[in-house]
Amino acid sequence: MVQLLTPEGKFAPSASAEEFLPYFEKLTDADFRKFYTDMVTVRRYDTEATNLQRQGQLALWVPSHGQEGAQVGSAYATKDQDHIFPAYREHAIAHIRGVDLIELIRQFKGITHGGWNPFDPKHKNFHIYTLVIGSHALHSTGYAMGITLDGKTNTGTPDTDEAVIVYFGDGATSQGDVSEAFVFAASYQTPQVFFVQNNHWAISVPVSVQARVPLYLRGTGFGIPGTQIDGNDVFASYAVTAKHLEDARSGKGPSLIEAHTYRIGAHTSSDDPTKYRTDEELQGWIKKDPIARLETYLRESGADEKFFTSVHEQAADFAADIRRRAVELTAPGPESIFRSVYSEPHPVMEEQQAWLAAYDASFEEEA
């Protein structure tokens, strides 16, 4: 398992990390602080969203607590032109790619099934969440096939070469669509990285039930090489993803990363993990927390208390702003349910919208 930063916050690269170190070495202290700031900000946001759900503001929340290292490191390894296909827990990646995190709140408040336009340049190709587990793996592979058809890999100008990264969890690896995505990716040698966040639990089912071999080896039979990383080590996540994506952009085909991490919270706000996990296991993973280890590293490399105080204040402000806006969100009018079913005019949509308007109006006349 590739690890650069130990759970104790010591920089001690594993032997397997060697080929990835040149990517890490490009990072500066300012990058480390950015990683830290985003991890803290999104964790604070995640807590706020959980609270909003508990207070009845959201229909559901999907906590990301614990997975910030895997997400932040890999997100910073992407380039603006890359396309990112998330599952539904990748809040930190959304944040880094420029999606206003209120958009996720819109989805989980029940106002939209999506939330943002991935093709709007300000969202930097961060696609919308998919709730059918694993189905977006095929979309990512198809998109990557399009990059190949467009001749946008290995062009000789690496700064504009394109790649795709798709995120899914350990549970999704059991889905046929993920296996089919591996088949198509290998057949068409797509420029893409499959990033598995192995958080060890598919709701209540442990990864051991779903996989008898480590997940990073799942691609081998398909001809897709894999790397296993400590997903709570943001440095490893950055360096390994940077190399895999660079390989993809330069025409070396698809690859897979398995990031070992842990969902500290529940699967969703509707879940009760105490029914299937032991407290002992949870406490063990809390000791490997991605934020705590980076904090130790930063303190030892000279960051002062003022920096940490300021980050936490910013995060609190961020969360307060989200709360203020979340409470104000309202659902659009009835016409919106008919508006975007089709891109072109459709007689049934027009008829039913007109009928509903007349039906609603009939009550106004009575009053």
Place this chain on the structure above:
Amino acid sequence: MSVQNLPLGKAINLGLREAMLADPTVVLMGEDIGTLGGVFRVTEGLKTEFGAHRVMDTPLAESGIVGTAIGLAMRGYRPVVEIQFDGFIFPAFDQITTQLAKLTFRHEGALSMPVVIRVPYGGHIGAVEHHQESPEAYFAHTAGLRLVSPSNPHDAYWMIQEAIASKDPVMFFEPKSRYWPKGDVDTSTSGFPLHASRVVREGTDVTIVGHGAMVSMILQAADIAASEGTSVEVIDLRSLSPIDYAPILTSVAKTGRLVVAQEAPGFVSLGSEIAATVHEKSFYLLEAPVLRVSGFDTPFPPAKQEAIYLPDADRILDAVDRAMKY
């Protein structure tokens, strides 16, 4: 006017070729569609002409084909997917119904999904299980999809091009028993928009509506009925979703009687939907209840029994007789 006499399969081939010449983003995907030209040879010659990058022999995985077509559409391509046989569409059912059909809605209109799914469907070819079914009702029930089915070479040539030009996902049901009979194709003009139904024979006593291969069966029945003194008006549905009701309602206003014929099982089908709608909209104009002629609510039987299952001209005429007796 430029007319060619072509079989329906060849007309689709020419339509695909026109679409590919007109728009470099049109790509074909499917099992055996490249080197072999498809099991029905509908894509024959296109790989040679346009190259393997535009006519892709995909791995044998229907969900994978539709799922990657979705990704290609996100990239700006217009994929045209071939599902080899009707009964093999179900591995792709999830990608079609939960993804393809809903992505525009999920993106609040910011993303279009111009994907065409070609499905050879229907019976009369004496094939093994899963090769003769009519699964269109499953998809007609799903918002976000458009469904069409040509019954003749002219419509096939134009409708495939119009389906490819649509910004919405279109399921293109090809009546495989009609791949081979020839018909005139006017390549200078379509004559009808994609989602229009069309009166293909005028009559005064009974209206019969059908789609795909059933249209020629209905026309045979109409000939026999005429010889027995009953004048039948025949409407080719062409579009299965949305349904163009105006010509049907106009016809029913004239005849007062409607029979809906289809190969698919009758329960919760296009026939039941049309019957319900016409009863709602034309109740006082009807001389008889709308009658349905369909496959039975059984699995499609083995080939040697398909004649038992599939409605023929006699079963259509039986419905005409019943309608006339009210």
